[in-house]
Amino acid sequence: MENISKKTTIYDISKLTGASPSTVSAALSGTWRSRRIKEATALKIQQVARENGYTPNLQARGLRKARSGLVGMIVPAHTNRYFSTLSNAFEAEARARGLCPVIVSTLRDPEEERRTVETLISYAIDSLFVVGATNPDAISDLCASVNIKQVNLDLPGTKAPSVITDDYWGARILTQELLRSVKKHGGGGEDDPVYFIGGFQSDYATDQRIKAFKDVMKEERGGVPDNHIFANSYDPNASTLDAETMCKLEGGLPSGLFVNSTFAFEGVLRYFSKLPREDFSKISVGCYDYDPFASFMHFPVIMVRQNVQEMMKEAFIIMENGALEPKVTEIKPTLIQPRTMPEAR
Amino acid sequence: MENISKKTTIYDISKLTGASPSTVSAALSGTWRSRRIKEATALKIQQVARENGYTPNLQARGLRKARSGLVGMIVPAHTNRYFSTLSNAFEAEARARGLCPVIVSTLRDPEEERRTVETLISYAIDSLFVVGATNPDAISDLCASVNIKQVNLDLPGTKAPSVITDDYWGARILTQELLRSVKKHGGGGEDDPVYFIGGFQSDYATDQRIKAFKDVMKEERGGVPDNHIFANSYDPNASTLDAETMCKLEGGLPSGLFVNSTFAFEGVLRYFSKLPREDFSKISVGCYDYDPFASFMHFPVIMVRQNVQEMMKEAFIIMENGALEPKVTEIKPTLIQPRTMPEAR
DNA sequence: ATGAAAGCGCTAACAA
DNA sequence: TTGTTAGCGCTTTCAT
Numbered sequence: 042m043e044n045i046s047k048k049t050t051i052y053d054i055s056k057l058t059g060a061s062p063s064t065v066s067a068a069l070s071g072t073w074r075s076r077r078i079k080e081a082t083a084l085k086i087q088q089v090a091r092e093n094g095y096t097p098n099l100q101a102r103g104l105r106k107a108r109s110g111l112v113g114m115i116v117p118a119h120t121n122r123y124f125s126t127l128s129n130a131f132e133a134e135a136r137a138r139g140l141c142p143v144i145v146s147t148l149r150d151p152e153e154e155r156r157t158v159e160t161l162i163s164y165a166i167d168s169l170f171v172v173g174a175t176n177p178d179a180i181s182d183l184c185a186s187v188n189i190k191q192v193n194l195d196l197p198g199t200k201a202p203s204v205i206t207d208d209y210w211g212a213r214i215l216t217q218e219l220l221r222s223v224k225k226h227g228g229g230g231e232d233d234p235v236y237f238i239g240g241f242q243s244d245y246a247t248d249q250r251i252k253a254f255k256d257v258m259k260e261e262r263g264g265v266p267d268n269h270i271f272a273n274s275y276d277p278n279a280s281t282l283d284a285e286t287m288c289k290l291e292g293g294l295p296s297g298l299f300v301n302s303t304f305a306f307e308g309v310l311r312y313f314s315k316l317p318r319e320d321f322s323k324i325s326v327g328c329y330d331y332d333p334f335a336s337f338m339h340f341p342v343i344m345v346r347q348n349v350q351e352m353m354k355e356a357f358i359i360m361e362n363g364a365l366e367p368k369v370t371e372i373k374p375t376l377i378q379p380r381t382m383p384e385a386r
Numbered sequence: 387m388e389n390i391s392k393k394t395t396i397y398d399i400s401k402l403t404g405a406s407p408s409t410v411s412a413a414l415s416g417t418w419r420s421r422r423i424k425e426a427t428a429l430k431i432q433q434v435a436r437e438n439g440y441t442p443n444l445q446a447r448g449l450r451k452a453r454s455g456l457v458g459m460i461v462p463a464h465t466n467r468y469f470s471t472l473s474n475a476f477e478a479e480a481r482a483r484g485l486c487p488v489i490v491s492t493l494r495d496p497e498e499e500r501r502t503v504e505t506l507i508s509y510a511i512d513s514l515f516v517v518g519a520t521n522p523d524a525i526s527d528l529c530a531s532v533n534i535k536q537v538n539l540d541l542p543g544t545k546a547p548s549v550i551t552d553d554y555w556g557a558r559i560l561t562q563e564l565l566r567s568v569k570k571h572g573g574g575g576e577d578d579p580v581y582f583i584g585g586f587q588s589d590y591a592t593d594q595r596i597k598a599f600k601d602v603m604k605e606e607r608g609g610v611p612d613n614h615i616f617a618n619s620y621d622p623n624a625s626t627l628d629a630e631t632m633c634k635l636e637g638g639l640p641s642g643l644f645v646n647s648t649f650a651f652e653g654v655l656r657y658f659s660k661l662p663r664e665d666f667s668k669i670s671v672g673c674y675d676y677d678p679f680a681s682f683m684h685f686p687v688i689m690v691r692q693n694v695q696e697m698m699k700e701a702f703i704i705m706e707n708g709a710l711e712p713k714v715t716e717i718k719p720t721l722i723q724p725r726t727m728p729e730a731r
Numbered sequence: 732a733t734g735a736a737a738g739c740g741c742t743a744a745c746a747a
Numbered sequence: 748t749t750g751t752t753a754g755c756g757c758t759t760t761c762a763t
Contacts, residue, residue, distance in 0.1 A: 048532050050740055061750045066742060077748055094531050099508040100448045101740035104755050109445060111509075119470040119477075128464040132491055141505050143488050146477055160486055163444040164456075186439055187393050307678050311727040314682065332679050333652050337659065339684030382656040395756055406734045411758060422732055446756035449739050 049095040057089050065090075069097065103165050112140045113166040115157055117149045117173045117275075122303060122332045123347060127172055127194065130353035138357075140167070149275060151175045158183050168360050170194060175244075177201065190364040192356045196245055197369045204356045206347045207371040208246045212253035212299075212329060214376050218343050219297050219327035220261055222379075226341060227296030227323050231262070235297035237270040238283045239305025239329075247272050247301060250329055254299055272301065280308025288312070294324045303330040333382055341379040348372050394440040402434050410435075414442065444486075448510050457485045458511040460502055462494045462518045462620075467648060467677045468692060472517055472539065475698035483702075485512070494620060496520045503528050513705050515539060520589075522546065535709040537701045541590055542714045549701045551692045552716040553591045557598035557644075557674060559721050560690050564642050564672035565606055567686050567724075572641030572668050576607070580642035582615040583628045584650025584674075592617050592646060595674055599644055617646065625653025633657070639669045648675040678727055686724040693717050 051065040058065065060082060067073040068086035103109035112135050116124045128144050135142035143161065147154040158180050161169065168190040171177050177198030184191045185200070197203035219235065227233040237254050240247030251270060258265040268290065271283035280300075288294060294316070300306045306328050313321070321340045328335060331346035352372050359370070377383060396410040403410065405427060412418040413431035448454035457480050461469045473489050480487035488506065492499040503525050506514065513535040516522050522543030529536045529546070542548035564580065572578040582599050585592030596615060603610035613635065616628035625645075633639060639661070645651045651673050658666075666685045673680060676691035697717050704715070722728060 048740095052740080062740090063742075063751080064749060066740095067749095070742080072742090079748065082748085096504055096508045096532075098449070098510065098740050099505075100445045100454060100510050101755090102742075104443070104445045104449055104739090104757090105741045105743085107755070119464065119473040120467065121470075122465065125464040125466075125470050129491065132464075141509070142490065145487065146474065159441055160444075163441050164486065165443065165445050303679075307727070310678065310682050314725045314727045333655065334648075334677050334679035334683070337655050337684070338679070338682050380659045382652070382659045393756095397756080407756090408735080408758075409733055411756095412733095415758080417758085424732060427732080443756050446739090447758075449741090449755090450757045450759085452739070 048098065049090075049093045050098065051095075053093065054086060054090050054095055057093065058086050060086055069095070070102075107165070108167050109165040110140055111143050111161075111164060111166045112168050112170070113158075113161040114142065114144045114170040115147045115154060115161075115172060115174065116144060117147060118304075119146050123330050123349070124172065126349045127353065130349050131170060134353055134357045147174070149173075149175055151179065154180060155183065162187055162189060168192075168364070170356060170360075171198070171201075172196075174198070177203070190360055192359050192364055194352060194356055199367055201367050202359045202364055202370070203367070204352050204359065204370045204372065205246070206352070207373045208249035208329075209253045210371075211345045211347075211374040212250035213257055215327045215329060215343060215345050216254050216257040216299060217261075218376060218378075219299060219325055220257070222325035222327075222341050222343060223297040226325050233296035234269065234291055235262075235265065235299065236287050236291075236295050237265075237272065237299040237301065238287065238309060239280055239301030240272045240275060242272040250299075250301055275302065275304045277304055277308030277311065280305040281311045282308075284309040284312035288316075294320050296323050296325065298324065298326045300326055300328045303328065303332045303335065306330070306332075306335060331377055336377060336382060337380055343379055344377040345374045346377050346383070347374045393443065394435075394438045395443070396440075398438065399431060399435050399440055402438065403431050405431055414440070415447075452510070453512050454510040455484075455486055456488050456506075456509060456511045457513050457515070458503075458506040459487065459489045459515040459517060460492045460499060460506075460519065461489060462492060463649075464491050468675050468694070469517065471694045472698065475694050476515060479698055479702045492519070494518075494520055496524065499525060500528070507532055507534060513537075513709070515701060515705075516543070516546075517541075519543075522548070535705055537704050537709055539697060539701055544712055546712050547704045547709055548712070548714045549697050549704065550591070550714060550716055551697070552718045553594035553674075554598045555716075556690045556692075556719040557595035558602055560672045560674060560688060561599050561602040561644060562606075563688050563721060563723075564644060564670055565602070567670035567672075567688060568642040571670050571686060578641035579614065579636055580607075580610065580644065581632050581636075581640050582610075582617065582644045582646065583632065583654060584625055584646030585617045585620060587617040595644075595646055620647065620649045622649055622653030622656065625650040626656045627653075629654040629657035633661075639665050641668050641670065643669065643671045645671055645673045648673065648677045648680065651675070651677075651680060676722055681722060681727060682725055688724055689722040690719045691722050691728070692719045 051062050054065045055062045065086050067076040068083040073083040114131050132142045145157050147157050171180055171193045173195040177193045178200045181200035191201040193203035197205050223233050324340050326342045328344045331344045335342050396407050399410045400407045410431055412421045413428040418428040459476050477487045490502050492502050516525050516538045518540040522538045523545045526545035536546040538548040542550050568578050669685050671687045673689045676689045680687050
């Protein structure tokens with residue numbers, strides 16, 4: 042306790058107890074049983090260690106053992122309910138395994154992703170969870186060269202196992218429910234316009250969702266015009282512009298809007314906030330993502346909540362099995378009706 | 387590049403180039419100018435390093451230099467807009483300084499806070515940012531014993547400098563604005579009931595906010611009954627119950643509600659979601675925290691957005707100045723009117 | 732302008 | 748049952 046300026050090491054404890062450094066090491070790292078250290082010795086060492094505020098230097102241990110006990114995760118952003126829920130689940134799983142979780146956001150920037158992963162590798166993370174990366178395969182190359190196991194989440198890669206949401210299925214039920222809502226609250230016509238805003242056309246998830254959207258629209262409406270679909274970016278600002286374009290095109294708000302992610306929704310709302318409240322009497326929104334507050338707006342918002350716990354649990358299982366083949370596991374999401382607030386997670 | 391199973395080290399590069407390990411180290415760590423390494427030598431070494439996919443082992447470096455380049459931050463939770471925005475700002479500041487940010491959530495659990503901080507210390511973090519801790523001073527004791535600089539955010543401590551929001555001021559203007567809204571949308575009477583829900587009575591921020599709430603209520607209404615104030619927990623579930631109690635007591639929804647944080651708001655909404663929509667025609671809500679979606683509900687929600695960037699910037703400045711005296715810096719928050727969506731951060 | 736060598740704190744053979 | 752020693756990969760005197 043009196044040690045103010047330098048950390049206590051096993052050598053300090055060694056001197057204090059008269060035991061050798063290796064005995065101290067064993068006593069303090071939990072391996073003493075298998076090293077047949079006398080229980081009394083071990084207990085005494087632990088006692089002294091406690092009295093002196095000893096904590097192991099995990100850098101030294103990591104250097105020696107060539108593994109750090111750190112598990113890394115990269116996410117596109119923190120300020121998003123979906124990703125932060127993943128962070129939460131990730132920490133829980135890591136903690137349950139006695140590992141130290143390190144989460145870094147990479148802002149959907151491939152260069153930042155690369156830099157961050159290199160940094161994490163330099164800190165000798167034992168494994169890496171890659172969430173929604175723009176280029177998971179590039180990361181796989183980095184990881185492969187240093188034998189770090191990797192699992193992708195949210196967006197799949199071809200060089201590492203992936204756990205993703207069954208986006209086609211989710212977008213289908215969301216679109217169907219949205220159309221039902223449009224029928225109920227909308228203008229009433231079979232030709233009430235329905236739009237799609239948000240996401241990258243080229244990313245897998247968006248692609249699946251658009252496919253499902255189009256398919257359902259085809260089945261129930263005979264189709265949807267291409268210019269009713271905006272998928273240029275995950276940047277909220279882009280969606281603000283898209284919403285404006287949509288309203289110009291439509292001469293007002295449409296009866297139905299499929300919003301691809303809460304990112305896009307934020308952008309759309311930024312535009313909506315300028316419109317008079319009466320304009321919203323007929324619109325229904327389907328949002329592919331869940332946010333508790335969004336379910337409680339002044340027009341119906343149907344949401345899809347991805348099953349984050351299960352995704353993360355699955356990811357850890359795959360990791361523990363060696364993360365070998367790059368196979369894709371799909372998890373089904375849940376539909377959340379407007380003004381419904383499921384238990385927090 | 388061909389190195390599959392083991393990481394390239396400076397010794398590999400040393401052999402490959404014929405230079406000594408120390409020269410390689412200097413060339414690769416950027417200290418070569420001051421060591422008067424010939425530029426040609428340095429460049430060649432860097433070239434070879436690049437070709438072989440060399441990345442430094444930061445654990446080894448950290449062990450040797452006794453500082454890791456890691457900066458730690460603990461937050462109560464990830465799944466909250468305010469905290470995740472802080473995470474975002476923290477990462478930005480850390481990155482700008484070439485440091486690696488490590489953010490861990492501690493779930494408002496003092497024991498978890500202690501364990502996590504100990505772990506971070508074991509990884510030799512260079513400094514620690516403590517957000518909304520239940521017991522910042524206990525953490526200060528841990529940090530002091532190993533000479534780690536600490537700054538508290540959101541909730542102040544007495545043993546390390548703190549950067550917090552000017553909660554009294556923020557809660558005053560929020561209450562005033564809420565009363566204005568109640569006057570406009572409420573039943574019309576001077577005696578429209580106004581309630582307060584959320585937070586811990588004993589924590590500094592809640593205390594300040596309740597004080598401000600009471601003061602304004604006194605000034606404008608002559609006071610507020612004690613049983614109109616619920617401050618038992620940050621757990622959304624507690625707020626669900628509080629909302630129910632409130633409505634029982636009131637025989638319906640009150641005209642005004644001061645909600646202390648989005649955590650509480652989530653809980654309140656969970657109860658609200660069971661009520662018929664018409665019931666909400668007269669209620670106004672003031673929420674001490676900002677969430678983009680919450681500003682867009684079917685009744686007016688006035689919010690306070692804490693100035694996260696400035697708080698974090700200030701925290702880093704204090705850290706860089708040595709984080710000496712435990713003085714408290716207060717930052718003023720911003721009022722956000724209903725249906726207003728400021729730029730994302 | 733560069734090399735040799737020590738050592739950061741720990742663990743794991745190998746001895747005893 | 749315990750001690751001795753080497754070495755993880757790096758930086759940093761001190762030599763040269």
